[in-house]
Amino acid sequence: MKQAFVSDLQSDQNITSYFLVCEKEIRSTRDGKPYLRLELGDRTGTIEARMWDGFERDAASFQRDDFVKVQARVESYRSKLQIAIDKIRRAEEDEVDAADFFAHTPENVDQLYAKLLAFVASVKNPWLRRLLESVVQDPEIVPRLKRAPAAKVMHHAYLGGLLEHVISLCGLAKQIAAHYPELDVDLLLTAAILHDVGKLDELCYERAISYTVEGQLLGHIMMEFETVSRAMDAIEGFPANLKTVVQHLLISHHGQYEFGSPKLPMIREALAFHYLDDLDSKLAAARAALALDSGEPEWSAYSGALGRKFLRLDEFLKHTTSAPTDLK
Amino acid sequence: MKQAFVSDLQSDQNITSYFLVCEKEIRSTRDGKPYLRLELGDRTGTIEARMWDGFERDAASFQRDDFVKVQARVESYRSKLQIAIDKIRRAEEDEVDAADFFAHTPENVDQLYAKLLAFVASVKNPWLRRLLESVVQDPEIVPRLKRAPAAKVMHHAYLGGLLEHVISLCGLAKQIAAHYPELDVDLLLTAAILHDVGKLDELCYERAISYTVEGQLLGHIMMEFETVSRAMDAIEGFPANLKTVVQHLLISHHGQYEFGSPKLPMIREALAFHYLDDLDSKLAAARAALALDSGEPEWSAYSGALGRKFLRLDEFLKHTTSAPTDLK
């Protein structure tokens, strides 16, 4: 069982606990003495660690992204906490509970995936349905789709978060299309399902969530533009103009140039989808902020993603009389 | 019957037609000769008109916002068209068809109003329901609520447009609250119904749509803040914190400072409502742009409100094969 979590560590504490190896390097001090430098993490954060003496044999036993068992002392260095390791060894998967290391959607991903297939099956336009099938059933994509987070920090930043976000958007798409008869539900569903598929490669999330080099150089919009374009090209006879429409939905979904969309939405479904995506992301960010303790009973923690904190409505209204006197 | 519309007038044309008097003034030329200056309008626009001789008796017969019958010649002056009037007289309401003068929602406003009452009745929180009733059933408000446009130019800029916009938002509010269990549907409905009630006084729309002086100095957000605050104060025992929440919903609904909201949404319902309001307004603006002929078959007219034009999807996809070969 994990005994110490990163967010609870305090200076001068002696610990024995399990961690994930996020980075591993051999470095040298200025006078040439080698030492082991690690970044260790769990579900609550990451911390730097060093091992100064006799690390050679221990260090050979594990790699980046392995679990390790560590005996160490927490110290303060340059006003940050870090760990001075006495002993370290590789831990087996059965020694640890993965849930201690990776935050995860509270939903069941297999059920989410089943819902996704149902949404795909509901698409009437045969070209779009075939396109969606070819993507969401691609055996290279399925396992990653079930695992990917929707973002590194902004919203749904946990395993399975992408699928949770996509399913929420599919539901919204259905509702909005019912509300506005001028909107094509098939295009809205297509946007919902494909708009973040580039994140499967933009992020790496096998263990800790971070950006791939390719992800940083291109971004998920360009990456899914390429993936989805290739999928359309692979469907014989896919209409050229419909391809352009799907491409436009993908590249315009951030809604504004400064958020990395090279084109503004110029199709009504693209405009509407941008609002749905923004709404779902921002509500998720608010939810995350409200889940944290801020120390002020009526307020959430400050959300850097939204630039504000949120009112805890229940708390603020808890002493409200339940009804006007004459109605009681 | 109206024979000539403002948007069709051409230089050097002789006309006899009915117009609405938007402005009326007696001015003098530099050498002291008085003349009559009018702004005449109909559903398609407005034009300046002058009458140089013998206007005294005719001018006495009508006022601003009357209908008039005009015999005149269209001329070009300083590169704008204007009308030189030969004869003018007041016209009775039964000589004209009001629909030639005022653009109007295609919906039936009495049916819209009945839907509004139903939405109000569905509110479970007794304080909010009573607040909404007191506003939408106020005999001073009802007739204006059935007539007001939602804006001067941006969206729903026609009579009845405000009610159409409010009803659309109530429908969205119900859907979104069903989708996100964390959102309070009563607060969303309250926001939908009250968020633009200040426009009843910010705009004047008895005849042409324009801004009142008060509307320009205060804006509809401040005006409804005052109206709704007074309505809450009039309900004995209305909880103070709930009042603050309703006030926050009103003042934050533009979502950003630069759009005149003095506070960012800091309650989840306020955040969500801002997106719904923006979505409904922007889709209406896109609809208006698509209703105009742009001369390019695949494109709408340019929407100044949105800073772009919109693709006519039907036109662009009309030659698309209906299905993959193997599915036919």
Next chain:
Amino acid sequence: MKQAFVSDLQSDQNITSYFLVCEKEIRSTRDGKPYLRLELGDRTGTIEARMWDGFERDAASFQRDDFVKVQARVESYRSKLQIAIDKIRRAEEDEVDAADFFAHTPENVDQLYAKLLAFVASVKNPWLRRLLESVVQDPEIVPRLKRAPAAKVMHHAYLGGLLEHVISLCGLAKQIAAHYPELDVDLLLTAAILHDVGKLDELCYERAISYTVEGQLLGHIMMEFETVSRAMDAIEGFPANLKTVVQHLLISHHGQYEFGSPKLPMIREALAFHYLDDLDSKLAAARAALALDSGEPEWSAYSGALGRKFLRLDEFLKHTTSAPTDLK
């Protein structure tokens, strides 16, 4: 007598001193052990404090906003200083000197208030004079008006600061109106006296200065808009247009949308007042920055409010020859 001030504390120091309790909470460690967590403050700042053992009886003796006497050790935790309390007890008001705990205007607030009444009495327009009287003599308002700071951090951020700022603006208003005959001095004085009255409720300043929940959700502009509107409604026969003018003065005084004014100044007095308010606030911020030691003899501390530091003119010019040779 207070022996240790927050801004002077150093790691590993043992102290016995008085503080103000800014926050008080019982929390638990991960393994379920309860502890007392406080935020303690004085005129120079605040610091976090914890008491780990035997705090139950001591903690029952005092509340938030009480003074306490503390015996403790200063420690460094997660690169911030905090206090580990050994003993703590409630202190009586007569044990402490309030001036050690709250920064205060150097002016005499009763004299400031007398000046305010004189400015009100000088207003010629009877409607405005009555409005001002009804606000500044309201027994609920007077004590808060004598105590409130003008801001939490930006300018005049000390007790009595609001009144000091208002009196300065009244003096400027008189001068400017004398300089520009086109400006109405009564409107300028009305703006000066009422423009920040919402801060009485936006901020709480009984002990430490912070924002109320209502203040955060609405802001002082909306709060004074409501307060002053109600005060005008309470004066029988108050002219509707004059009410609109006063409301416009209040809501436009920040001068720009991005500073939370929902309308730009569209009345000359509103435009001029915005400049006076900005000038007085910024000079106060510069004065505060110059009062701090920056370590550079020619420069003030950096003012976050103004985004710059200020030259100490006396220092920079101290070696300047006093006059041209031929004039000596």
Next chain:
Amino acid sequence: MKQAFVSDLQSDQNITSYFLVCEKEIRSTRDGKPYLRLELGDRTGTIEARMWDGFERDAASFQRDDFVKVQARVESYRSKLQIAIDKIRRAEEDEVDAADFFAHTPENVDQLYAKLLAFVASVKNPWLRRLLESVVQDPEIVPRLKRAPAAKVMHHAYLGGLLEHVISLCGLAKQIAAHYPELDVDLLLTAAILHDVGKLDELCYERAISYTVEGQLLGHIMMEFETVSRAMDAIEGFPANLKTVVQHLLISHHGQYEFGSPKLPMIREALAFHYLDDLDSKLAAARAALALDSGEPEWSAYSGALGRKFLRLDEFLKHTTSAPTDLK
């Protein structure tokens, strides 16, 4: 006497009137036929004019910036009015009234200049007084100082406007320095008197107001920086640090980078002066907008310089009851 003003011309009108020659060129049509192209102006605006036949002798009689007497016909070409000249000849100065051609401050410039000398004489710092004397009494500067406008369009855009603006600022400087004892009145007066002296060369205003080439390439801030720096260098022993302070006052007076100030005000007098300059300029722009007829009785013309229109307060409040009933 001038019989036709540019702003009153109408298409198809025959005129005989005096104008100022703003531009004069011989051009050729595509097929090689030469013609005379002029820009003619008066106090109300400018208009393009052409003379097609027999212009050679007439054109030789006058130059740019001369007055001319013209017999011509007003025509509409490419949707702009222009003048087709039949006859043109040079007019003597005594045929025209200069006031018909150039807008001018309503103040007496000699009195303004006398006030300026009095303000200079009131400066106590001998270095600054000598500096100011050397500039405002420079025989090359005096006549231009009495004539220059303060801007081409933004504010005080008429002859003598610069001096009027400077005198107003000197008065404000005295008041503000009396109000804030921390401010040095000598530095404020120095800023007021020198801050726009570069406009003497940035603009040309012998006849029509326009920019010089040097003015466009450098701007008045750089030009006065050079002029005033040279004036300080010419005073033996002028203290180096005081020179830097004066230079800083000049270059920071626009207050922000985007308005062309290469440095933000970092001296309190520079900060305060920026506000005074902005206030005086903006009030002058509001005054100019209110002097124009907008067609709406309660509103000024739209001020492009301020991005808004202004309320005519007298008009809006004219029906206000003069006092509460119980005070009558």
Next chain:
Amino acid sequence: MKQAFVSDLQSDQNITSYFLVCEKEIRSTRDGKPYLRLELGDRTGTIEARMWDGFERDAASFQRDDFVKVQARVESYRSKLQIAIDKIRRAEEDEVDAADFFAHTPENVDQLYAKLLAFVASVKNPWLRRLLESVVQDPEIVPRLKRAPAAKVMHHAYLGGLLEHVISLCGLAKQIAAHYPELDVDLLLTAAILHDVGKLDELCYERAISYTVEGQLLGHIMMEFETVSRAMDAIEGFPANLKTVVQHLLISHHGQYEFGSPKLPMIREALAFHYLDDLDSKLAAARAALALDSGEPEWSAYSGALGRKFLRLDEFLKHTTSAPTDLK
């Protein structure tokens, strides 16, 4: 020979001349009468034209993008010039001189293309050389590459302009790489040659220059991203990371999000190339502005693309003494 150019037309002129048909439509007046509406153009601009009577037979003889011979009268309608056609017929290519209709680079495009091949041949990296060869020698691309303009209005907005711009950039790339040894010349050349290849499809320029629908929905950055990615995929073994680098060069070349680049340059060659592209484009825009007559001898026409006008240096310095006296 073409007798009348669009930019020379004047109201009330009778003309017989050749034009290009830019748009062609049959429309109806409000009372149902059909008429022919055209947009006619030549190298100097475009103008609207209408034919009211007997157009059916004539209109059948030509299509959009044909040349026509027109006998007509120029009129002013709603303050714009338009043409009322009396007779119109299709013109053969040998009746007209194409140079009268399309602006063209002054360079020889075959020589430019030969230079391009030489630059490609100089690339040492075999993967990049093969990629460039496959693009610039693609028989579908070559003819369009020799014809395409570099932009619709911003810079090099004439036939052959794209190739001229690319060759200029290749030359700059060689120089810069020689100057900074840290830069890879092969990558710079790759960027220069491929960075605007999407414009071949973003613009249509068979006759008049305009945007394709696909171009408006996707933009040239996305279009060349797809084209070049497909070209790299077609080269067996093309290294994945090198592909990512080339993709990054393409998508980052506008340098900032607000100019449509979804990523900032994060490779040094991408950073440097962005500057070269910007420099070459802006100098071309300045050149175009200087080629136009502004009426002011020292200034170019105003460049909307650059937001300023440019000094004619020769003119401004023409009276400069050629050398200091002591050097003569």
Next chain:
Amino acid sequence: MKQAFVSDLQSDQNITSYFLVCEKEIRSTRDGKPYLRLELGDRTGTIEARMWDGFERDAASFQRDDFVKVQARVESYRSKLQIAIDKIRRAEEDEVDAADFFAHTPENVDQLYAKLLAFVASVKNPWLRRLLESVVQDPEIVPRLKRAPAAKVMHHAYLGGLLEHVISLCGLAKQIAAHYPELDVDLLLTAAILHDVGKLDELCYERAISYTVEGQLLGHIMMEFETVSRAMDAIEGFPANLKTVVQHLLISHHGQYEFGSPKLPMIREALAFHYLDDLDSKLAAARAALALDSGEPEWSAYSGALGRKFLRLDEFLKHTTSAPTDLK
């Protein structure tokens, strides 16, 4: 030999090493006890130091900008490291290696200066050549020109950096002028050589690099404007318009108002030079970021100056196959 560098210090370490005295002050604790406060530095950074007891004699032996030898203990105070000094004494220049204290261009400054003279000699315009000679050969300027950095932090932030930057720009100027025949190489060289000459006085860099008071109040653009203007005035007969052109080159070289240029480039050479300067500065900043270890093998350290990190191209492409199979 220097034994401990600032960037290597760790809490609780005992050191004996040499440092540069960046600041020196006597301060007092709240209870009146005096102590010595220093800022000590070397090539790797600066750190605060205090000496509590018996410092009087030691402190008298050295001044700011002297080297000292220190025996001390590193401590952590308020989450920053600082040094508690036991012994301190002035060190002679021969005890230390200046290279340990000041970062320096890797180039030979005398060779750079010789190149500069060659560039000056290549200028054909005799006025400009004389101007450049008078500046770069001014005996007051030469030693500072050989020492000054190009900036405090943004780029070339080391001794000799300014000259290195200037020489690089001269080379670029030659190349660009050869590429674009429309550009005057003499003006480009003049801009390259003079555009940062104000930095000689804006920065102080005798020991540590910082800003002078004058530099902060005026900025290098204004300072070189004055220096170069005076140098032109000193050349008899220097043409007025050429002076204006040179002044414009200087003040417009930052390219945009928000970067402190009071005018946009309106001369082609000014436009081109702005790009060259920006390119050279940004590449230098990228070079500096790449020289730092970021812990990620493919990425540079984050460059605050550029707001991004840079890809290590060699690292990213190191496993790339060297050539297509069929070419091997």
